[in-house]
Amino acid sequence: MQAAARMRPNGITDLEVKSFMKKWKDKRFAAKCNRPLILQGCEMLGMEIREVAAIVIEGMKAHAEELRLTGSNL
Numbered sequence: 295m296q297a298a299a300r301m302r303p304n305g306i307t308d309l310e311v312k313s314f315m316k317k318w319k320d321k322r323f324a325a326k327c328n329r330p331l332i333l334q335g336c337e338m339l340g341m342e343i344r345e346v347a348a349i350v351i352e353g354m355k356a357h358a359e360e361l362r363l364t365g366s367n368l
Contacts, residue, residue: 295350296363297324305365306354311347318343 298317299306317323336346358364 295347295354296361297327299354299363303365305363306351306358306361307364309351309355311344311351314347314351315344318347 295306295309295314298314299309301317302309302313318329321329333343336343339346354361354363
């Protein structure tokens with residue numbers, strides 16, 4: 295999520311699940327992240343990656359400044 299936000303002019307503030315999912319599907323983007331582990335975590339929660347992404351994006355938006363993901367300070 296953080297990598298996707300860092301590529302946007304407005305950081306996480308306007309990141310949508312659709313945009314994240316587009317990046318998620320590209321195996322070259324954030325290639326070092328452990329996608330199988332992330333998917334396993336989603337499965338353990340009984341949730342789809344889209345649902346988890348929506349929750350994470352909203353949580354990160356609430357703390358965008360302290361995460362330095364506002365776009366102005368990337």
